[in-house]
Amino acid sequence: MREELKLSAVRKYLMALSGLFLCLFLVGHLVGNLQLLETSYEARLQFNSYAVFMNKSPFIKVLSLLTYASVALHAFIGLALYWKNRKVRPVRYYYNDPGASSSWYSRNMPLLGILVLGFLLFHLSDFWYSYKFGETPYMRTQDGKGVILENGHAAYGVEVREGVAYAGDMPVGRVMKDLYQEVVQTFSEPVAVFVYLLGLGALGFHLLHGFQSAFQSLGLMCGSYARLIRLFGTVFAISVPLVFALIPVYVFFRSLMGGG
Amino acid sequence: MESMRFKLKIWRQKDRNSPGKMVDYEVSGISPDNSFLEMLDILNFNLIKRGEEPVAFDSDCREGICGTCGLYINGRAHGPGKGMTTCQLHMRMFKNGQTIYVEPWRAKPFPVIKDLVVDRSAFDRIMAAGGYISVDTIGNPPDADTILIPKQDADRAFDAATCIGCGACVATCKNASATLFVAAKVSHLALLPQGRLEAKRRVKNMLLQMEREGFGSCSNIGACQVECPKEISLENIARMNRELLKAILSPHSDD
Ligand code: HEM
Ligand code: SF4
Ligand code: FES
Numbered sequence: 001m002r003e004e005l006k007l008s009a010v011r012k013y014l015m016a017l018s019g020l021f022l023c024l025f026l027v028g029h030l031v032g033n034l035q036l037l038e039t040s041y042e043a044r045l046q047f048n049s050y051a052v053f054m055n056k057s058p059f060i061k062v063l064s065l066l067t068y069a070s071v072a073l074h075a076f077i078g079l080a081l082y083w084k085n086r087k088v089r090p091v092r093y094y095y096n097d098p099g100a101s102s103s104w105y106s107r108n109m110p111l112l113g114i115l116v117l118g119f120l121l122f123h124l125s126d127f128w129y130s131y132k133f134g135e136t137p138y139m140r141t142q143d144g145k146g147v148i149l150e151n152g153h154a155a156y157g158v159e160v161r162e163g164v165a166y167a168g169d170m171p172v173g174r175v176m177k178d179l180y181q182e183v184v185q186t187f188s189e190p191v192a193v194f195v196y197l198l199g200l201g202a203l204g205f206h207l208l209h210g211f212q213s214a215f216q217s218l219g220l221m222c223g224s225y226a227r228l229i230r231l232f233g234t235v236f237a238i239s240v241p242l243v244f245a246l247i248p249v250y251v252f253f254r255s256l257m258g259g260g
Numbered sequence: 261m262e263s264m265r266f267k268l269k270i271w272r273q274k275d276r277n278s279p280g281k282m283v284d285y286e287v288s289g290i291s292p293d294n295s296f297l298e299m300l301d302i303l304n305f306n307l308i309k310r311g312e313e314p315v316a317f318d319s320d321c322r323e324g325i326c327g328t329c330g331l332y333i334n335g336r337a338h339g340p341g342k343g344m345t346t347c348q349l350h351m352r353m354f355k356n357g358q359t360i361y362v363e364p365w366r367a368k369p370f371p372v373i374k375d376l377v378v379d380r381s382a383f384d385r386i387m388a389a390g391g392y393i394s395v396d397t398i399g400n401p402p403d404a405d406t407i408l409i410p411k412q413d414a415d416r417a418f419d420a421a422t423c424i425g426c427g428a429c430v431a432t433c434k435n436a437s438a439t440l441f442v443a444a445k446v447s448h449l450a451l452l453p454q455g456r457l458e459a460k461r462r463v464k465n466m467l468l469q470m471e472r473e474g475f476g477s478c479s480n481i482g483a484c485q486v487e488c489p490k491e492i493s494l495e496n497i498a499r500m501n502r503e504l505l506k507a508i509l510s511p512h513s514d515d
Contacts, residue, residue: 004464008477009439009504085476088368088436094271094282096359097335098434101483107434109479202277219502221496235485 008084009102009217011077015215018070023211025067026240035245036183038239039254041142044180045152048139051131051179052150075117105205106213112206119199126186131179139176149173187248188255200241207237264290264351267359268303270315273372276379279371282361292352295341297329299351316375322347324489327424330431331376332363337428337487338494340488343487345426349432365427367436369474377489382473383441387425389469390462391445393454413451418462420448422490429492435476436439439500440484440492442466450503460507 002008032054035047054060098107105112130136138160139148146156147165155172165172168204186192211233215221221229265288273280287303294302297319304314316442320328329346331438333339339349354360362376370378409417423444430438445465449455455462471477 002508003468004504004508007464007467007471007504009467009501010508012477012501022356081477081479085435085479086435088474088476089366090368091280091366093332093335093363093366094269095335095363098432100340100430101486102434102481106479106481139281209480216480216494216498217501219498219500219505220346220496222502226495228499 005162008081011081012217015077015081016217018074019210019214020075021066021070022208023236023240025063025070026244030240030244033244033247036180037250044150044178045139047180048148048176048178049152052176052184055131071117071120075113078110078113085229103209103240106209109206109209112202115202116199116206119195119202123199126192127179127182128181131177135176136179136182139178139181148176150176152176184251184255187251191254193248197245200245203244204241206236207240211236262292262355262356263288264289264292264354266299266351266354266357268308268362269359269374270362270376271364272315273364275373275374280375282363290351290368292350294351295322295347296331296349296351297347298332316373316377318377319347324348325424327426330365330378330426330428332361332365332431334361337365337432338426338489342486343489343491347426348489366430367427367430369436370430371425371436378427380425382475383425383427383438385473386442386466386469387436387445390458390465393449393458395454407453409452414512417451418457420444420451420492420496423448423488423492426489428487428489430473430475431481432487433476434481434483435479436474437478437484438470438475438498439478440488440494442470443500444446444492444497446500446503459503460511463503463507467500467504 035043035050038044038047044103118158140146141148141154141156146154147160149155149165149172151173153173155165157177158167158172160166160175163174163177164257165175187196212221212230215229215233265286266287268287269282271280271284273284285303287299287306290299290302297317300315300317307314317331318328320326322329324345324347327345330338333346333349338344338346340353341349364370364372364376365378365380369382370380373379413452422443423441426443427438427441429440430436433439446466449462450459480494480497482494485492489512
């Protein structure tokens, strides 16, 4: 391999690209999730149909594989660089004042990254795992007597076994899962809401440094663009996690008031 | 004139291989107009009079242009001033009676030689790896206006060229990275037509040498830019990252 391809600056290109790709993912994920703020039966049906679509579409499958790959690559390089950089100052300063020249979050990207990773795993085990393999309830018809199939049709008088509705012995289709209800249940727990706020807070600070840092790594921070990128990065890093955080908080207070 | 006194905590280390420690000293009769190095001279004068070993520290021009001096003072490279070297720091910037911590640059590639003096020859080896242009020096120099250079480029190149190689960027960096130093050198030459010829080789070789010397990688934290006595800007690092990208994507073309 060409020697220069092993430079950490080259690894930072990959970190920056994967990080920015994850920023795009965040926007898409957020837009989809905003459907959770609506409470009507139709909104619930729509959200659950959206979940079916996200699980079926081959395009989304490719995107989600890219997202997993980005997280893995980004986290791996980030932690590897951190591990290497840990060894460059064997004798530490007796007295140091790093706050005079840099922000705490820019110096603690690995820690913030690990928090984000932990949160990501928690989040996936919470929703993704139970949706795929676990106890997510079935979506029922509005009168509660039938179930909704994945194709959106209602089915009455059927028996559900392992996610498939049967009329007698005849399978009539897979049953839609009520992910919406699962989310509402999760966010009625104060501990879960707290974990989400913590994770999103870590993400916000990670992005406060990370967004503009990615442009710097790619060599795009120059001249008059630099200020614009910094400004946009700050707005992005604050608003995206904040709007994400709105969902658990809103759902939590709604459940307190007895709504659903 | 007002006279100041200070409590000092200074790193003492006999040589490369001995462990060092912080040692307490007191100085008095210091003028607010004394430079930091003059204050240390006064301390050393007293130490020599008492028959003790003076504190070793580096200095040469004492006017902020040579890059020889460099102390980590109260947790900051070159102390509390902005845009100044240790030799340009004056005691009026401290409070009378204050405790001042004085340490050497700390980084694995900058081993301590004695007390506050570190070995910065790693920078020389990085320069030797590409911080130059190859020119024919036989015959007469060409007229200065045979190669025209836009004023903005000349200014940016000059700004980058003001790096004095002091090592404060490494000292303050959490990763002990020399990226700002290397970026200043790479940028300085990349902006000028005379430097373009070897631009691709230069950026690769200087960065490779930086890593071979054991400096860390850049996390874009930006402390270097704040502590650099010449206020070398992070823009130079962005420019270097651009240069490296060009070198990697088209390794065989000339520019
Ligand atoms: C949605 C999730 C994430 C997003 C959007 C994101 C975004 C970013 C961006 C844009 C950067 C700047 C890259 C650069 O400086 O070139 C960055 C840096 C970093 N990220 Fe992430 N990140 C995420 C998750 C993670 C995870 C899970 C980890 C590790 C466990 C991590 C660790 C790091 C580290 C250590 C850096 C700094 C690397 C350095 O400059 O040396 N990040 N992140
Ligand atoms: S970039 Fe600034 S801090 Fe680093 S060596 Fe040059 S002058 Fe010193
Ligand atoms: S002694 Fe020359 S810069 Fe300080």
